[in-house]
Amino acid sequence: xxxxxxxxxxxxxxxxxxxxxxxxxxxxxxxxxxxxxxxxxxxxxxxxxxxxxxxxxxxxxxxxxxxxxxxxxxxxxxxxxxxxxxxxxxxxxxxxxxxxxxxxxxxxxxxxxxxxxxxxxxxxxxxxxxxxxxxxxxxxxxxxxxxxxxxxxxxxxxxxxxxxxxxxxxxxxxxxxxxxxxxxxxxxxxxxxxxxxxxxxxxxxxxxxxxxxxxxxxxxxxxxxxxxxxxxxxxxxxxxxxxxxxxxx
Amino acid sequence: xxxxxxxxxxxxxxxxxxxxxxxxxxxxxxxxxxxxxxxxxxxxxxxxxxxxxxxxxxxxxxxxxxxxxxxxxxxxxxxxxxxxxxxxxxxxxxxxxxxxxxxxxxxxxxxxxxxxxxxxxxxxxxxxxxxxxxxxxxxxxxxxxxxxxxxxxxxxxxxxxxxxxxxxxxxxxxxxxxxxxxxxxxxxxxxxxxxxxxxxxxxxxxxxxxxxxxxxxxxxxxxxxxxxxxxxxxxxxxxxxxxxxxxxxxxxxxxxxxxxxxxxxxxxxxxxxxxxxxxxxxxxxxxxxxxx
Numbered sequence: 021x022x023x024x025x026x027x028x029x030x031x032x033x034x035x036x037x038x039x040x041x042x043x044x045x046x047x048x049x050x051x052x053x054x055x056x057x058x059x060x061x062x063x064x065x066x067x068x069x070x071x072x073x074x075x076x077x078x079x080x081x082x083x084x085x086x087x088x089x090x091x092x093x094x095x096x097x098x099x100x101x102x103x104x105x106x107x108x109x110x111x112x113x114x115x116x117x118x119x120x121x122x123x124x125x126x127x128x129x130x131x132x133x134x135x136x137x138x139x140x141x142x143x144x145x146x147x148x149x150x151x152x153x154x155x156x157x158x159x160x161x162x163x164x165x166x167x168x169x170x171x172x173x174x175x176x177x178x179x180x181x182x183x184x185x186x187x188x189x190x191x192x193x194x195x196x197x198x199x200x201x202x203x204x205x206x207x208x209x210x211x212x213x214x215x216x217x218x219x220x221x222x223x224x225x226x227x228x229x230x231x232x233x234x235x236x237x238x239x240x241x242x243x244x245x246x247x248x249x250x251x252x253x254x255x256x257x258x259x260x261x262x263x264x265x266x267x268x269x
Numbered sequence: 270x271x272x273x274x275x276x277x278x279x280x281x282x283x284x285x286x287x288x289x290x291x292x293x294x295x296x297x298x299x300x301x302x303x304x305x306x307x308x309x310x311x312x313x314x315x316x317x318x319x320x321x322x323x324x325x326x327x328x329x330x331x332x333x334x335x336x337x338x339x340x341x342x343x344x345x346x347x348x349x350x351x352x353x354x355x356x357x358x359x360x361x362x363x364x365x366x367x368x369x370x371x372x373x374x375x376x377x378x379x380x381x382x383x384x385x386x387x388x389x390x391x392x393x394x395x396x397x398x399x400x401x402x403x404x405x406x407x408x409x410x411x412x413x414x415x416x417x418x419x420x421x422x423x424x425x426x427x428x429x430x431x432x433x434x435x436x437x438x439x440x441x442x443x444x445x446x447x448x449x450x451x452x453x454x455x456x457x458x459x460x461x462x463x464x465x466x467x468x469x470x471x472x473x474x475x476x477x478x479x480x481x482x483x484x485x486x487x488x489x490x491x492x493x494x495x496x497x498x499x500x501x502x503x504x505x506x507x508x509x510x511x512x513x514x515x516x517x518x519x520x521x522x523x524x525x526x527x528x529x530x531x532x533x534x535x536x537x538x539x540x541x542x543x544x545x546x547x548x549x550x551x552x553x554x555x556x557x558x559x560x561x
Binding site: 075077101106109113114115117118125126127129130134174 | 433436439440443446447449450454
């Protein structure tokens with residue numbers, strides 16, 4: 021499914037899964053650069069699995085993934101980082117006993133130029149002043165919202181062009197969710213492309229540029245976020261139903 | 270009082286060597302969930318590498334000892350991981366535990382069969398002299414063993430905390446999924462852990478064997494002590510294994526003098542049971558499970 025040109029990322033008919041179990045059944049979509057796209061869908065739709073497929077953490081049976089027009093299918097996480105992609109999985113993803121500063125440093129562990137990493141740590145700490153305040157504190161001592169900010173900041177360390185962020189609102193208070201969303205919007209305004217999975221569909225679509233609906237490992241809808249928000253089928257989907265072909269037609 | 274000080278220092282010396290084995294034990298657990306029940310034999314066998322190189326091949330002892338550390342790193346580190354841990358790991362923790370028990374038996378029987386069933390004298394790195402401090406008579410090898418063992422553990426802690434590789438190893442141990450998505454080479458970090466354990470076992474072996482003689486059965490006690498020290502101190506903390514090792518060394522020494530030589534081996538067991546009942550995560554361990 022292609023929309024609005026100048027794509028940063030394109031998935032073409034991806035089939036993949038865990039072992040012999042196929043989760044993605046011909047997933048196809050593209051996302052424009054410098055935008056926020058939210059992926060929504062029922063449990064088991066393959067939302068997080070799509071991210072793993074893009075980031076080289078999933079066995080892809082067939083299909084192609086293009087980043088800026090370049091084929092990056094089946095590249096390893098390390099290679100994807102080198103291509104300018106970072107991934108923030110759902111849940112808590114800090115190294116608990118390391119300091120905030122050293123957690124940030126790990127975001128640049130693959131970089132050869134470590135003096136650049138030090139400069140980038142200073143830059144991201146300017147963007148997230150809380151991290152500078154607590155830079156010597158163990159990551160586990162931060163609150164849930166602070167840990168999520170640390171994860172986002174760490175994902176920015178190598179100046180990525182695409183961030184995959186999975187369920188950033190889990191475990192956060194509504195105020196903190198808004199704070200994380202504002203951070204993502206600010207990054208988008210700086211030219212970073214963001215692909216996000218979010219259960220809190222209404223809030224996520226409200227702050228996104230585009231949305232796509234996954235069901236059973238296939239892209240069922242892909243449109244501007246405000247259009248999806250106004251679509252009654254989206255509400256129906258999240259009330260436990262599914263979109264059948266007749267409805268779509 | 271002087272007797273107490275002598276026993277304390279002697280206990281700390283033995284305990285610091287136990288701690289080396291216990292730290293290796295916990296490192297393997299943290300990095301790869303490997304419970305190595307051959308750890309005692311890993312500490313026993315490097316002494317025989319030294320003897321084989323010096324007595325059989327005629328190499329000078331100053332060369333045989335560093336060569337032994339290298340051999341241990343390769344055989345007890347890299348080869349152990351490649352031949353035993355990697356193939357067994359996919360079958361789960363219990364088959365791997367059984368495999369390490371079998372490996373321990375194999376090493377023990379091989380030493381007995383191919384070297385000697387008898388205890389062999391082993392050269393000490395240090396002169397067998399004493400220092401007199403007040404009324405206390407303190408053995409120089411005890412002090413030297415303590416300094417080297419503690420220095421090794423401090424150096425390891427500095428490596429893990431102050432270098433990027435060390436912090437990558439910590440990330441691998443504490444949260445391997447995160448380490449992977451950050452681009453850390455997890456398999457390499459786990460391999461480093463096994464290599465470090467090989468080196469720790471060799472150092473412990475070189476330090477402790479002059480006390481007990483080199484004997485194929487030394488691993489039985491050493492393995493048990495390392496295991497108890499790791500549990501008592503906290504299976505997921507290096508400093509826990511250190512405290513556990515020191516504590517058992519001191520208790521072992523004190524109990525033989527002040528309590529009963531017959532029950533000296535029972536006291537660490539009693540300590541183990543009490544700790545498991547009262548503080549199952551160990552003295553310094555954390556309940557979250559896997560942290561360096």
